[in-house]
Amino acid sequence: xxxxxxxxxxxxxxxxxxxxTFPFLPALVILAVLxxxxxxxxxxxxxxxxxxxxxxxxxxxxxxxVGQTYVIYAGDIDLSAGAILSLVNVVIITLMNRYxxxxxxxxxxxxxxxxxxxxxGLFNGLIIAGLRLQAIVASFASSIFFxxxxxxxxxxxxxxxxxxxxxxxxxxIFGIPFVFFVLGVLLLLxxxxxRTQAILHLxxxxxxxxxxxxxxxxxxxxxxxxxxxxxxxxxxxxxxxTGDTASxxxxxxxxxxxxxxxxxxxxxxMLSGGFGTALGSVFGAxxxxxxxxxxxxxxxxxxxxxxxxxxAILVALxxxxxxxxxx
Numbered sequence: 001x002x003x004x005x006x007x008x009x010x011x012x013x014x015x016x017x018x019x020x021t022f023p024f025l026p027a028l029v030i031l032a033v034l035x036x037x038x039x040x041x042x043x044x045x046x047x048x049x050x051x052x053x054x055x056x057x058x059x060x061x062x063x064x065x066v067g068q069t070y071v072i073y074a075g076d077i078d079l080s081a082g083a084i085l086s087l088v089n090v091v092i093i094t095l096m097n098r099y100x101x102x103x104x105x106x107x108x109x110x111x112x113x114x115x116x117x118x119x120x121g122l123f124n125g126l127i128i129a130g131l132r133l134q135a136i137v138a139s140f141a142s143s144i145f146f147x148x149x150x151x152x153x154x155x156x157x158x159x160x161x162x163x164x165x166x167x168x169x170x171x172x173i174f175g176i177p178f179v180f181f182v183l184g185v186l187l188l189l190x191x192x193x194x195r196t197q198a199i200l201h202l203x204x205x206x207x208x209x210x211x212x213x214x215x216x217x218x219x220x221x222x223x224x225x226x227x228x229x230x231x232x233x234x235x236x237x238x239x240x241x242t243g244d245t246a247s248x249x250x251x252x253x254x255x256x257x258x259x260x261x262x263x264x265x266x267x268x269x270m271l272s273g274g275f276g277t278a279l280g281s282v283f284g285a286x287x288x289x290x291x292x293x294x295x296x297x298x299x300x301x302x303x304x305x306x307x308x309x310x311x312a313i314l315v316a317l318x319x320x321x322x323x324x325x326x327x
Contacts (some may be wrong), residue, residue: 023268024280030266030316031283034290041297046164052177054171058289059179060241064256065263065281066190067233072264073135073202075209075273076135080143081234081260084120085253086240090154093248096162106165121147121231143257151249155281157249161218162244169243182240190278200323202226204293206273245250262313263288287316 045054071078078083093112099105107301120142128138171178193199202221205212213219233254241252266287267280279310291312299310 012196019277020238023275024277024283025268026319027267027280027283027287027308030319031287031290034287036220038294038297043268045220045293045297052179054286054293055179056177056244058285059182059265060237060244061259061288062183062282062285063186063233063240064253064260064268065239065285066186066278068229068260068268069264069267069276069278069281070193070199070202070233071226072221072261072269072271073199073206073273073276075206075271076223076226076228077139077271077318078121078124078230079136079139079262080120080124080146081230082255082257083143083150084117084231084234084240084246085241085256086250087120087150087153088117088235089242089252090150090159090248090250091116092238092242093159093161094153096165097159103164106162110239113238114232117229117231117233117235117238118228120234121228122224124231125227128227129223131222137151147250147254154248154314156252157247159248161246161248166243169240179240186236186282187279190282194278197285198222198225198229203274203276205273208274258286259288262317266317270313288313291316 020249030050035046040049041322064085065210065323068078091279092109093113094108095109099109124139124142127133127142131138141146156184173181199218201212204215204217205219205222209219212222218319238253244250245252261271264276266284267277267282269281294307295305295309295312
């Protein structure tokens with residue numbers, strides 16, 4: 001009996017240590033369960049083609065959730081991330097249709113999109129960290145502003161993307177879907193960023209802003225940098241969403257902002273700041289995607305799908321938080 005209790009305690013300690021080292025483990029477990037459930041209700045969803053379709057559909061949310069995570073690291077939040085995505089989407093679509101749509105011009109236009117995203121992030125950082133406004137209110141206000149600019153650039157949705165753009169997104173290289181290469185680049189970028197002092201500074205500020213300031217860290221500059229990074233990742237998300245929808249829409253990202261926040265929390269990040277993992281946000285975004293697929297596969301009526309999906313995401317959040325607290 002004593003030996004059994006000792007083994008149980010030892011296993012509990014190991015699980016706690018693993019979750020402390022890898023806070024995304026609860027999200028990974030939930031993702032695995034949802035993957036199995038999707039396969040039970042629709043075998044094609046777990047096929048190679050089905051997984052490729054999942055990534056192509058939700059890769060935009062994955063990028064947006066990762067960008068949101070870096071803001072959350074510092075104890076902030078960006079409610080304009082979806083609006084930045086929409087703005088970049090309509091800017092690059094408008095420019096692609098104005099010019100020839102060749103490879104070189106498309107790459108140049110995408111670099112302009114990155115600049116637009118970074119500029120929006122810098123604007124947010126200056127008004128929130130620089131002017132010391134409440135992040136949730138100021139970023140909500142800026143989201144309305146960015147949405148207004150997007151509607152000015154493209155008043156009506158539906159302008160098509162060049163064929164070369166969406167064909168590349170849905171294409172393959174050496175038989176491997178292009179979206180897998182994009183995901184690989186994202187994971188490499190997340191890994192490289194995790195090794196930089198910039199991310200460590202964001203976590204330090206989120207853990208204790210006053211202590212970070214007293215230790216000599218430029219807190220305001222660090223927080224601004226977090227918003228700029230979020231804006232850049234929002235532009236990457238716009239590239240993916242543009243490839244998936246093959247069109248421009250000034251309101252396409254409006255529903256994705258809160259999903260990005262939920263994905264970050266599902267992945268183990270704390271909204272209070274100072275703790276989290278960008279890799280967990282990747283798992284969190286895919287979890288939200290699998291929940292949406294499962295709701296559809298089980299035959300939920302269309303009028304009930306949003307309600308059921310919202311409840312399922314809430315349950316997933318509660319399970320993840322309960323596991324984290326116990327470990």
